[in-house]
Amino acid sequence: MSESTKNRTTPLIASVCYVRHVVSEPQACARFVSDIFGLQQVADQNGEFAFRSDERYRSVSLSRDQNDGASVGIEIWDGATLEEIGKRLREHSFIVRAANSDECRRRYVYSALLAEDASGNRIDLVTRPTRSGRRYFPPRDAGIVQFQGIGLRSTDHVRDLAFWRLLGAEVTDWVGDIAYLRTDNLHHRIALYPSRRNGLLYAAFEVEALDQIMQNSYFMQENQVKIVQGPGRQSASRQIFLHVEGPDGLILSYVNGMAEMSGSPRPARQFPLTATSLCNWGSESKDVPELSALG
Secondary structure, eight states: OOHHHHTOOSOSEEEEEEEEEEOSOHHHHHHIIIIIIOOEEEOOSSSSEEEESSSBSOSEEEEOOTTTSOEEEEEESOHHHHHHHHHHHHHTTOOEEEOOHHHHHHHTOSEEEEEEOTTOOEEEEEESOOBOSSOOOOSSOOOEEEEEEEEEEESOHHHHHHHHHHTTOEEEEEETTEEEEESSSBSOSEEEEEOSSOEEEEEEEEESSHHHHHHHHHHHHHTTOEEEEEEEEOTTTOOEEEEEEOGGGOEEEEEEOOOBOOSSOOOOEEEOSSHHHHOTTOOOOSSOGGGSTTO
């Protein structure tokens, strides 16, 4: 670790800023993301379907491109921090390389390092992601106010935690071996779920209040959309959630009320891998093993 990093007062990670997802039916998924889930579709020049959820130019993109169409965008504080993180990852034998100008253009960022965790999840470490000069205006009033965070499948629990710790993330709580990772004052922005395969598990979007969680639940039922889990509340973070599934197994979530971390630091708490630890309201996921107490 460099002397400048030891003495820094700013965080390494500024935000979790986007997800890029590979789907076999992008048009069907695009209709779901826009008309059903409630994100604003925006024009994209890269042959992808792109969507906004807040002031960012885009939060979600859908593509058929297996080679460069799937990744999670993590905004890094600045260029010097990005360089330092790249050095750390290489020293610990993680895959990382500088993005070329075309790859940055496709991601709408100023600069980027393209990395992989131990599970093979593609993580874009980016600076200066593009903001939109226009007001966020969704096709329906789902109550979405911002992109909140992600759940990732992890096939290499120990090494994946090492990857995120090199980026400055810390474990806030455990549920079994599910790790909730904090990057700012919220309980977590990233959750790692032990799994037999890698990839994005879900992308979560904050809504205004509990009312919007319930309204969206009724809306999904009326439109015969599969609810994977919820409405429910996580025991560790106190976050209220609703996980819904679209075409190609794409899981998107409405969330609200996550606990903020304040006061004196505390060690990560351990919760048992039980249904009540995952949801103390009693909702269970029967079809997604990572969200189930059965694993």
